[in-house]
Amino acid sequence: MRVLVVTAVAAERDAVTAAFPGVPEEVALPGGAVLHRTGGYDVLAAGVGPAAAAAGTATALTAAALAGGPYALAVSAGIGGGVAPGAPLGALVVAERIVAADLGAEAPGGFLTVTELGFGRDAHRPDPGLVRAVAAATGALPGEVLTVSTVTGSAGRAAELTRRHPRALAEAMEGFGVAEAAAAHGTPVLELRAVSNAVGPRDRAAWRIGDALAALTGAFRALPAAVVPAASAGSAAASAGRPEGAP
Numbered sequence: 287m288r289v290l291v292v293t294a295v296a297a298e299r300d301a302v303t304a305a306f307p308g309v310p311e312e313v314a315l316p317g318g319a320v321l322h323r324t325g326g327y328d329v330l331a332a333g334v335g336p337a338a339a340a341a342g343t344a345t346a347l348t349a350a351a352l353a354g355g356p357y358a359l360a361v362s363a364g365i366g367g368g369v370a371p372g373a374p375l376g377a378l379v380v381a382e383r384i385v386a387a388d389l390g391a392e393a394p395g396g397f398l399t400v401t402e403l404g405f406g407r408d409a410h411r412p413d414p415g416l417v418r419a420v421a422a423a424t425g426a427l428p429g430e431v432l433t434v435s436t437v438t439g440s441a442g443r444a445a446e447l448t449r450r451h452p453r454a455l456a457e458a459m460e461g462f463g464v465a466e467a468a469a470a471h472g473t474p475v476l477e478l479r480a481v482s483n484a485v486g487p488r489d490r491a492a493w494r495i496g497d498a499l500a501a502l503t504g505a506f507r508a509l510p511a512a513v514v515p516a517a518s519a520g521s522a523a524a525s526a527g528r529p530e531g532a533p
């Protein structure tokens with residue numbers, strides 16, 4: 287079983303590959319991006335934000351499919367902001383829903399999602415059985431993970447997001463992009479975040495990126511034991527990564 291892991295930056299990629307033995311093999315993708323392959327896990331640092339994440343994920347998924355070895359699972363992974371008090375610094379969060387929290391339109395009555403506008407979808411729901419297995423194996427907290435294009439930096443914006451998404455435990459910038467590309471390929475998806483900072487007023491000095499990267503490595507040491515049984519039981523391949531509302 288081959289798994290694609292998409293991070294934003296090289297430090298996150300290296301935190302993931304550090305979970306596996308040996309030196310990763312470097313594999314060039316069309317367009318020049320380079321995958322780091324270790325065991326059955328291929329890890330790609332695709333860039334910050336949903337657009338870069340979607341482009342990198344789509345390239346890697348297409349290259350693997352054309353080579354006759356499609357991925358069984360795509361994982362968006364990295365550091366993220368934690369929603370207090372549920373997700374403290376250093377905690378892991380696995381997405382029950384991957385939500386495009388700022389994709390839509392402002393209207394006099396409030397924010398309208400793209401789904402409400404009739405333009406597409408604003409959330410993906412990973413396979414619940416796989417999410418439970420990953421939560422049990424890694425200690426990750428299951429909850430919604432919001433994808434935003436702008437890091438939240440004020441109490442007002444944090445309050446608005448938690449009012450609109452009361453089940454949100456984390457915020458990051460790539461999950462929805464990975465999920466959109468994965469859905470286009472019929473590939474199951476997961477999002478796993480290690481909390482480096484609190485969602486709220488910007489306080490760069492309080493970010494604990496090193497601790498979060500260490501938590502990410504720990505998560506990927508435990509992840510394979512959860513993913514292989516869940517996938518071979520058919521749950522991941524059958525239904526994960528569905529756009530919300532799909533049968």
Ligand SMILES: O=C(O)c1cccc(C(=O)CC[C@H]2O[C@@H](n3cnc4c(=O)[nH]cnc43)[C@H](O)[C@@H]2O)c1
Pocket residue numbers: 294295334335364365366367368434436437438457458459460482483484485490
């Ligand atoms: O504001 C800064 O000084 C600053 C310093 C280092 C990194 C950043 C980022 O914006 C990193 C964005 C990057 O990390 C993920 N991430 C981490 N925490 C959050 C968050 O609270 N909200 C959204 N994204 C976050 C994100 O997925 C990006 O890949 C800023």
